[in-house]
Amino acid sequence: MEPLLEQLERFSEVLAVSRTSHVSTWDSATVRRALQWARYLRHVYRRFGRHERIRTALERRLHSQWRPEGGLGLDSVPGLTNFEALRCSDVLLSLRLLRNRALGDAACYYLLQQLFPGPGVPGGDQVSLQDQLARLARRRSAVHMLRANGYRESPKLQEDPLMKTQAELLLGRLQEVGSAQAESRSRFLGSLWERLPRSNFLKVIAVALLLQPPLAPRPQEELEVGRPQTAGEGSRELVHWLLENSEVMAAFCRNNPAGLLTSVAVRYPALTRVYLALLTDWGRHLRYDLPNGVWVGVETQDVQWAELCDRFQSLCQSSTPLKDEVLTALQALKKQDGDFEAPGLSIWTDLLLAIRSSA
Amino acid sequence: MAKHSVSLASDCQFWMQKLSEWDQASTWETQQDTCLHLPRFQEFLRQMYEALKEMDSNTIMKRFPTIDQLLTKTCWNPFILAYGESQIILIWCLCCLINKEPQNSGESKLNSLARSLLSRILSAISFDIKEVGLFAQGLGYEPVDYYPGLLRNMVLSLVSELRENHLNGFNTQRRMAPERVMSLSRICIPLVTLPEFEPLVEALLIYHGHEPQEILWPKFLEAVNEAFLGKKISLSTSAVVCLWLRHLPSLEKAILRLFEKLLSREGNCLREIECFIEESLLPRAACHPAVFRVVDEMFRCALLETDGAPEVAAALQVFTRCFVEALEEDEQPKFALKTYFPYAPPALAAALLQRPRGAPEEHWRQLLEHGSQLLRQLMEDQTQRSLGGPLESWFLFTHFGGWADMAAEHLLRSEAEPAEAVLWLLAFYHSPCDGSRQRAQTTVEVKAALGRLQQLSRSTTLSARDLQAAAGLGGAAEPRPAACPALLRCLLLNFLLWAPAGRTVAREAVALVARTEETAHEIISFLDRTLYRWDQLCIEAPGSRKLARELLQELCVQV
Numbered sequence: 001m002e003p004l005l006e007q008l009e010r011f012s013e014v015l016a017v018s019r020t021s022h023v024s025t026w027d028s029a030t031v032r033r034a035l036q037w038a039r040y041l042r043h044v045y046r047r048f049g050r051h052e053r054i055r056t057a058l059e060r061r062l063h064s065q066w067r068p069e070g071g072l073g074l075d076s077v078p079g080l081t082n083f084e085a086l087r088c089s090d091v092l093l094s095l096r097l098l099r100n101r102a103l104g105d106a107a108c109y110y111l112l113q114q115l116f117p118g119p120g121v122p123g124g125d126q127v128s129l130q131d132q133l134a135r136l137a138r139r140r141s142a143v144h145m146l147r148a149n150g151y152r153e154s155p156k157l158q159e160d161p162l163m164k165t166q167a168e169l170l171l172g173r174l175q176e177v178g179s180a181q182a183e184s185r186s187r188f189l190g191s192l193w194e195r196l197p198r199s200n201f202l203k204v205i206a207v208a209l210l211l212q213p214p215l216a217p218r219p220q221e222e223l224e225v226g227r228p229q230t231a232g233e234g235s236r237e238l239v240h241w242l243l244e245n246s247e248v249m250a251a252f253c254r255n256n257p258a259g260l261l262t263s264v265a266v267r268y269p270a271l272t273r274v275y276l277a278l279l280t281d282w283g284r285h286l287r288y289d290l291p292n293g294v295w296v297g298v299e300t301q302d303v304q305w306a307e308l309c310d311r312f313q314s315l316c317q318s319s320t321p322l323k324d325e326v327l328t329a330l331q332a333l334k335k336q337d338g339d340f341e342a343p344g345l346s347i348w349t350d351l352l353l354a355i356r357s358s359a
Numbered sequence: 360m361a362k363h364s365v366s367l368a369s370d371c372q373f374w375m376q377k378l379s380e381w382d383q384a385s386t387w388e389t390q391q392d393t394c395l396h397l398p399r400f401q402e403f404l405r406q407m408y409e410a411l412k413e414m415d416s417n418t419i420m421k422r423f424p425t426i427d428q429l430l431t432k433t434c435w436n437p438f439i440l441a442y443g444e445s446q447i448i449l450i451w452c453l454c455c456l457i458n459k460e461p462q463n464s465g466e467s468k469l470n471s472l473a474r475s476l477l478s479r480i481l482s483a484i485s486f487d488i489k490e491v492g493l494f495a496q497g498l499g500y501e502p503v504d505y506y507p508g509l510l511r512n513m514v515l516s517l518v519s520e521l522r523e524n525h526l527n528g529f530n531t532q533r534r535m536a537p538e539r540v541m542s543l544s545r546i547c548i549p550l551v552t553l554p555e556f557e558p559l560v561e562a563l564l565i566y567h568g569h570e571p572q573e574i575l576w577p578k579f580l581e582a583v584n585e586a587f588l589g590k591k592i593s594l595s596t597s598a599v600v601c602l603w604l605r606h607l608p609s610l611e612k613a614i615l616r617l618f619e620k621l622l623s624r625e626g627n628c629l630r631e632i633e634c635f636i637e638e639s640l641l642p643r644a645a646c647h648p649a650v651f652r653v654v655d656e657m658f659r660c661a662l663l664e665t666d667g668a669p670e671v672a673a674a675l676q677v678f679t680r681c682f683v684e685a686l687e688e689d690e691q692p693k694f695a696l697k698t699y700f701p702y703a704p705p706a707l708a709a710a711l712l713q714r715p716r717g718a719p720e721e722h723w724r725q726l727l728e729h730g731s732q733l734l735r736q737l738m739e740d741q742t743q744r745s746l747g748g749p750l751e752s753w754f755l756f757t758h759f760g761g762w763a764d765m766a767a768e769h770l771l772r773s774e775a776e777p778a779e780a781v782l783w784l785l786a787f788y789h790s791p792c793d794g795s796r797q798r799a800q801t802t803v804e805v806k807a808a809l810g811r812l813q814q815l816s817r818s819t820t821l822s823a824r825d826l827q828a829a830a831g832l833g834g835a836a837e838p839r840p841a842a843c844p845a846l847l848r849c850l851l852l853n854f855l856l857w858a859p860a861g862r863t864v865a866r867e868a869v870a871l872v873a874r875t876e877e878t879a880h881e882i883i884s885f886l887d888r889t890l891y892r893w894d895q896l897c898i899e900a901p902g903s904r905k906l907a908r909e910l911l912q913e914l915c916v917q918v
């Protein structure tokens with residue numbers, strides 16, 4: 001077992017190096033050995049994919065490589081990220097080398113000869129590397145064509161294919177990180193929060209929370225490996241992380257569209273409570289502008305009346321229990337303010353009026 | 360070679376021009392023109408590769424000075440990259456440009472260009488999904504990890520949009536404009552064979568929209584049909600029926616392909632024919648009367664063109680059997696028989712559609728007589744009203760040709776006096792164009808042969824020659840040539856299979872009769888048909904079955 005684990009680690013390093021300028025020292029023999037290695041690991045994948053014990057041991061070793069960096073960073077991406085990656089380790093290596101301008105001409109020439117031997121070369125018992133790469137190019141084109149011609153943005157973000165794909169990727173990674181070490185998930189999410197464009201990340205989190213578990217498995221070209229379907233676990237982890245990080249949670253509720261948040265609230269009562277508390281807090285910051293007859297923010301970052309109203313209305317258009325909860329909360333707030341019926345005195349009265357008029 | 364590369368060079372100019380016109384195939388006109396030329400361009404790329412692989416990059420640039428521009432333009436056209444094998448041939452071409460040890464800046468530049476194009480078409484994140492790309496990259500994923508999933512989600516989203524549109528019609532706010540459906544079908548042309556696109560192709564085929572005219576691009580329908588017939592994709596039966604109903608040329612092509620398959624090689628046994636026919640999905644699609652009528656019409660033409668070739672008749676019979684079975688299994692609302700066989704009286708169609716399994720001889724006699732009477736009546740009616748005459752009735756009966764074989768078998772096995780109606784049925788089936796006098800003559804001959812054979816069945820010493828003479832197949836010994844020798848041979852063969860006395864001399868008798876290749880084929884076809892029919896009707900006859908199988912094998916070896 002140990003030699004296999006070591007091999008895995010070494011190849012992972014090779015893969016990591018394949019993106020760097022070190023490949024300038026590679027000659028055709030190095031390229032050949034690296035490709036042989038990748039093929040060997042692909043064989044390992046096929047052989048042990050269904051072998052739970054070996055698979056787990058291999059995964060653990062792979063994940064242990066991440067820990068020192070505290071997650072996967074753009075620059076800290078190791079060679080192999082999970083066991084699944086072994087399936088296309090040769091494709092990964094080839095693409096990295098192809099993209100890497102540091103690879104010398106002779107080595108590149110040799111690489112291309114290996115990758116694309118030309119027509120009529122039998123691929124053996126499996127889809128040849130050449131066919132896989134051709135299919136990749138074809139899929140890439142297909143995505144491009146659909147995006148440019150047939151695509152229309154979904155009115156519901158959670159149904160948007162681009163968002164859904166990102167959410168699936170996030171859940172997939174989260175699951176792998178989690179299987180390495182439980183608390184590393186939250187550290188991993190934290191590192192993403194630091195690195196990724198936030199507005200998109202927050203949307204992806206919301207969509208991930210709404211993806212129906214179990215997460216649909218990726219189409220497998222070779223064999224369907226018994227990958228545990230624990231997408232539910234991923235979304236639990238996301239909820240947990242949001243609740244633990246008030247700054248993120250506030251941004252989450254502030255940046256995402258009302259409809260999306262309502263859908264999340266319907267599913268996750270724990271988040272609903274925080275969302276309502278935030279809405280209440282934001283409402284408290286608004287003052288009534290008597291001359292103009294509108295509620296306005298005191299400071300620039302305060303939520304606008306229209307937005308607040310939109311969020312409450314959206315919540316009240318949802319399922320009955322949630323709607324009741326929201327209305328009850330608003331009624332209680334209104335009572336605390338003196339239970340006025342006339343508009344312009346308490347923001348809660350006005351919100352209730354607005355909800356009733358839109359119902 | 361030189362001449363070849365001259366013509367390739369001029370092709371290069373032509374395609375350069377085209378590629379410049381197409382640009383990135385962003386308007387529907389350019390898309391349409393690109394789709395039209397995709398197969399030809401792929402062929403050109405293939406020829407180009409064959410030429411390039413023999414040269415070094417220096418020679419390449421000398422012979423084809425614009426090749427770098429041509430390949431670059433190709434790499435930017437998504438339709439070409441998506442079509443069939445074009446992307447891999449393009450990759451091979453690009454590989455040919457790469458120099459192992461570039462000697463000057465020109466060669467280095469070419470290397471660098473080819474490498475960047477290769478990496479572009481294989482893994483560059485398209486600009487239009489940059490957000491996904493960045494996010495995935497942040498998570499440590501590469502395009503190869505997420506393109507399949509992304510494509511699947513995009514396809515599913517379009518499928519659900521189409522379905523929603525299809526169900527809700529005018530009421531939905533997300534109504535898909537017909538132009539959008541059409542443009543979607545155009546995009547799918549190069550992509551129909553990509554597995555991820557199957558759900559979308561199905562959804563488009565089933566989608567009807569609310570416009571009276573066709574909203575799918577005809578080239579799309581052609582491409583789907585071609586991929587389906589070439590077994591490059593698998594589609595549900597309902598999607599295939601939709602395809603054939605909305606595009607008649609596709610249906611005709613499917614039928615012609617089936618005919619070609621059935622007739623291209625000799626010696627197909629009925630089991631094989633059945634496999635081909637089932638596989639074509641045509642019998643199941645024919646549950647829709649419009650499809651059935653087209654298939655039927657093509658069979659009719661084929662029979663007329665070939666003067667009733669037995670191979671075509673056999674294919675029609677197997678097709679009809681598969682069709683009837685599909686009709687019984689079909690869960691869709693049933694159509695009246697009249698819609699499938701508009702010229703047949705319902706009683707006759709119903710009678711012929713019966714397949715009584717394990718019925719006693721007496722029952723068979725009744726069925727045969729009843730069927731014969733109805734058919735005769737139809738024929739006389741049609742002749743009177745000049746509705747096609749005997750040929751139409753014969754065509755109808757030929758769908759169910761197994762009845763004629765059953766009639767011959769019945770006559771041989773029955774002890775009773777042969778019924779006139781059954782004799783008429785046989786005479787009619789074997790020579791539909793005969794006048795009534797000729798038919799009467801045939802009937803008399805058949806009756807006489809039957810009498811003689813029956814006598815022989817009781818004799819203890821029997822020779823093959825006696826049998827041949829009794830069947831009226833004595834050749835020169837006969838007072839005059841038989842009116843319908845094929846029918847007499849059919850009786851003789853039935854005698855061999857059923858009469859215990861006949862089995863002992865079966866091989867000799869067959870050898871005597873199967874003198875010419877034509878009659879040998881006729882006997883092979885008879886034995887194959889008989890075994891097939893016995894299986895269908897669950898006829899228990901172990902001895903006869905064994906003999907028939909052995910005779911069939913022996914004859915097949917001989918011819």
